[in-house]
Amino acid sequence: MITHFNLEDRHREQRAAVREFCEEHVEPHVETHEQNGTFPREIVERIGESGFHGVPFPTEYGGAGDDYRSFAITIEELARSWKLIAGTVSGASCLVGYPLAQFGSEWQKDEWLRGVATGQTVAALSMTEPEAGSDAGDMRTTAEKDGDEWVINGHKVWTTNGAVADLIVVVARTNEHDDYRGLSLIGIPNPVEQDGLEIVRDIPCMEGDAAVESEIRYEDVRVPEENLIGEEGRGFRYIMEGLDIGRIGTGAQGVGVAQAAFDASREFADTREQFDQPIREFQGISFKLSDMAMEVESARLLTLHAAAERDRGNRVTKEAAMAKTKATDVAMDVATEAVQIHGSRGYSEDYPVERHMRVAKGMQIYEGTNEVNRIVISNQLYE
Ligand SMILES: Cc1cc2nc3c(=O)[nH]c(=O)nc-3n(C[C@H](O)[C@H](O)[C@H](O)COP(=O)(O)OP(=O)(O)OC[C@H]3O[C@@H](n4cnc5c(N)ncnc54)[C@H](O)[C@@H]3O)c2cc1C
Known part of the structure; x- marks a missing residue:
């Protein structure tokens, strides 16, 4: 693998700016939302006001007009502070914003993409x-x-x-094909006010x-024909293209969570003493920290590589899948070790590593x- 990601000063500045934003506007509110089970709409809006919500979208629709390396760095830093917020921004950008930006009509871009x-x-x-x-090609919704x-x-x-959304894009079957060729994307604005749309739970x-994972029934939900996004029967392709970007975003979420788990462990191992010494002086702990540091860095490199290839205009189906898979596996492994390093404290809700x-x-x-x-990934190995 040849890496070309050449981070520039503006990427480092973006990281510093998002981190500063998170320290001031995200981290002080995480525990309150987590404990009360409330969705942090005001934080999402503030992220938007700061220009961190629409990083890769054109400025004419309210985006920052920046590249995917900046996007990945932004999502990583948001996830380092709170995965929920990073997932919200990344999902909206890649799974809804991207199809709108690429395939949406002019009024959809004006009305919907601008909001996203x-x-x-x-x-x-x-x-x-x-x-x-x-x-997914087996969907039954029509x-x-x-x-x-x-x-x-x-x-x-x-x-x-879904239950807190201002816009839901639903994937539905619009023609006689019983596979992916029958699927289209249709926008439903103000979903909770739509007749026939029920948030089941x-x-x-x-x-x-605080996480909102909605089960939804659609019963004779009526929307105007112009709410179709792009061409009829092309929705699955649009989502697959969006996932190439989305998996860069999810890779970045993995890196951010892994980094947060590592940072917490590094600090804890320095301050927690047993047998009259900081536990980091035990080789059993310091080697764990070494492995965690290596894994976080390798996940970051793979994610930035995928983002940089996208910035060079290349198709990144394989690279994004690698970034997503590696970085989220790393997040799981590093967070599991973080809990272990924290001992019983790691198992409690008093420390953030159990959430990671x-x-x-x-x-x-x-x-x-x-x-x-x-x-x-394997499908692409012989291409
Ligand atoms: C936190 C969270 C957020 C989500 N957000 C959204 C969202 O916003 N919108 C949305 O539409 N969906 C969302 N999903 C759903 C998600 O996309 C699906 O859970 C995912 O695609 C897997 O489908 P499934 O859960 O039905 O598992 P299944 O497809 O039933 O898979 C079960 C197991 O079988 C394995 N498996 C299946 N097929 C194969 C195969 N061919 N080869 C090898 N193993 C296989 C899977 O890897 C898995 O381990 C979310 C899920 C989670 C957990």
Whole structure:
């Protein structure tokens, strides 16, 4: 693998700026939201006001017009402070913002992309169904044309931020093909006010109560025909393209969580004493820290490599899958070791490392499980 990522001063400045922002506007509020189980809308809006929400989108639609290395660095730093917020920004940008930017109509860009790029619109992608997870092409949700409207019927699970979204993009079958060729993307603005759209429940999950993972039923939900994003029957392709970027974002989330777990462990090992010495002086602990540091750095390099290749205009299906898989596996491994280094404290909610371990598991599952991403990588090895 040849790496060309050549970080520039502005990338380092972006990292410093996002870190400063997080210290001031994110970290002081994490515990409150986690304990109260509240979605941090005001933080999302503030991220938008600071220009960190729409990093890769054109300035004419409220984005920063920056590159994917800046995007990856931004998401990494947000995740280092709070994975939930990084996942919200990354998911909205890549799974909703990217298809809108690439394939949306002019008014969709004006109305919807602008909101996503500026953090004023919480956006969600509603794709996974009870019977169609990894096998996404098997989706059953339909959208039928009735006059100048689409009528949507189906059942979705794990729509992140669905219950708090201002815009849901639903993936639905719009023609006779029973595979990926039948799928289209349709925008549903103000979803909770839509007749026929029912938030069945927030799925209780390992990430905790602040995470919004919605199960949604669509029963004769009607939206205007112009809410179709791009061409009819091309939705699956659009999502796959978005996932090339999304997996850079998820890789960056993995790096950020791993870095946070490592930082906490490094500090803890320096201050916690047993047998009259800091535990970092035991080789059993210091070697763990060495391995964790190596893994975090390798995950970061792979993620920045994927971002840089994208910045060079290359297709990054393999590179992004590698970054996502490696970085989220690293996050899981590093967070698990972080809990071990903290001993009983690590197992308690008094320290953040147990949260890092919980959220790392989710990252290994979403945006293609790491098994599915390994299939994506292996499919490209002989090309
Ligand atoms: C925290 C979180 C957030 C999510 N956010 C969203 C969201 O915003 N929008 C959305 O639409 N979905 C979302 N999802 C859903 C996610 O995309 C799916 O969970 C994922 O695609 C896997 O589908 P599944 O859970 O049905 O597992 P299944 O597909 O049933 O897989 C079960 C197991 O079988 C393995 N497996 C399946 N097929 C293969 C194969 N061919 N080869 C080898 N192993 C295989 C999987 O890797 C997994 O280990 C989210 C999930 C989580 C956990």
